[in-house]
Amino acid sequence: MTRTSSSTETPTPGVPPARGVPEATVARLPLYLRALTALVERGVATVSSEELATSAGVNSAKLRKDLSYLGSYGTRGVGYEVDFLRHQISREIGLTQDWAVVIVGIGNLGHALANYGGFASRGFRIAALVDADPKRTGEKVAGLEVRHTDELEQLINDLDIHIGVVATPARAAQPVCDRLVAAGVTSILNFAPAIVQVPEGVDLRKVDLSTELQILAYHEQRKNGAALALTAEQAAELAEAVNG
Amino acid sequence: MTRTSSSTETPTPGVPPARGVPEATVARLPLYLRALTALVERGVATVSSEELATSAGVNSAKLRKDLSYLGSYGTRGVGYEVDFLRHQISREIGLTQDWAVVIVGIGNLGHALANYGGFASRGFRIAALVDADPKRTGEKVAGLEVRHTDELEQLINDLDIHIGVVATPARAAQPVCDRLVAAGVTSILNFAPAIVQVPEGVDLRKVDLSTELQILAYHEQRKNGAALALTAEQAAELAEAVNG
DNA sequence: GCAACTTTGTGCACGCCTTCACAAGTGTCC
DNA sequence: GGACACTTGTGAAGGCGTGCACAAAGTTGC
Incomplete structure (x- = not known):
């Protein structure tokens, strides 16, 4: 039904084909896979988009849209069969080969x-x-x-x-x-x-390990009322910037 | 001049303030910092957005826009003073404190x-x-x-x-x-x-180490003509899906 | 002091991603 | 068998980020 990949004919020259799945979605598939694996280990047979989304740490609408790019693997009124969905995602990523x-x-x-x-x-x-x-x-x-x-x-x-x-x-x-x-x-x-x-x-x-820490530091600096974190030198600079 | 943070009054409830610098920009600041540090070590005094962008692996327009969120630290016709800019970014991220x-x-x-x-x-x-x-x-x-x-x-x-x-x-x-x-x-x-x-x-x-590898695997699977990578089982599944 | 050249800073348009909201199915209960 | 409750799949809207293209601002040479 959704195999209408004919209208999306703007393949963006520099970028490889990438059938129809948005990059942002691809980046989340491993997340879903992990959540599903955890469910399998707990013996859960079916799961709703709401539950799965929660345990993957995303919004349920986003989850459903992501999965819809792979196909219609759910059952309305019921949810997704855990093991089946896991296999589908696994295959999509290419994890069935080593x-x-x-x-x-x-x-x-x-x-x-x-x-x-x-x-x-x-x-x-x-x-x-x-x-x-x-x-x-x-x-x-x-x-x-x-x-x-x-x-x-x-x-x-x-x-x-x-x-x-x-x-x-x-x-x-x-x-x-x-x-x-x-x-x-x-x-x-x-x-x-x-x-x-x-x-x-x-x-x-x-x-990049230190990049991640630096991003955290940026936000950290802006908590607790940033003034607390200002050194005398920084305060002087700030004052100069505001007044000048 | 660009301190018009009054018109941007939609702070998005769930998200912390984050003064005015977009998240995507914050994530790139450490990149610029590293490139600048490398330049300092090579004794380079000034650098154009074009050069800096290249060595940071981004587009020069993006670099300039990113830097413009921090202030006007460049000189038109000349470029950026390496050491000064490095200090500014360092301060913005919060790396001047330990x-x-x-x-x-x-x-x-x-x-x-x-x-x-x-x-x-x-x-x-x-x-x-x-x-x-x-x-x-x-x-x-x-x-x-x-x-x-x-x-x-x-x-x-x-x-x-x-x-x-x-x-x-x-x-x-x-x-x-x-x-x-x-x-x-x-x-x-x-x-x-x-x-x-x-x-x-x-x-x-x-x-997440394995997530990164999985994303690579996804794209890898789609190179070299994906058919090559299909196992017999997968081919059967595919055929089934197509035929319905 | 002026013209030619260089480079920054940014308005604008475009496209991707997210989110809402709802129609379309599916199961259940009586 | 029909009404109800539930959940998926998706059209549409809005927001964010990117990149173009250009005006503004500075430098150099004469």
């Missing part, structure tokens, strides 16, 4: 990522760990041997890896991404605090 | 966060590390002694902590957040893969 992932940079963060259980349980398989430091080569992390960066291209090729996770220091991020892309990786998750450029067709997502 | 932060959950990720250099260099001071496991209590991490969760409220009070970082397992996230809030924390950065609810007035940001 994705081989390489982690580059096995420092503190790389360690944490390699050991993070949330990946394996969601269809992501850490297939290779790579570090530039020869001293780390051979070390076992999360049951996997750390390989030297020299082998990066070889590993990507042999293990058919399409997704790379970058957890290197900032200055190494761009060269590493270049090599990943050259070797055939088309999706990169970057944890390094650096802005990296990738060619068109490669998806790049960024997780 | 923020005491507590990290709850010293597992792999907590370790990585405690050792992450990017916090200290940006006005965030890791003031306390807390873990529920008595075996970890007393352990030294990043030069700080890990304390037991029992001491959480005491530490928050004594050290005047307003920002909490949660790196616990999923099931512990909500109780921990509740305790943080009860003890006076008003900003929380949550790394646990769980949806947590906080009362109004408390800012909550979420960093």
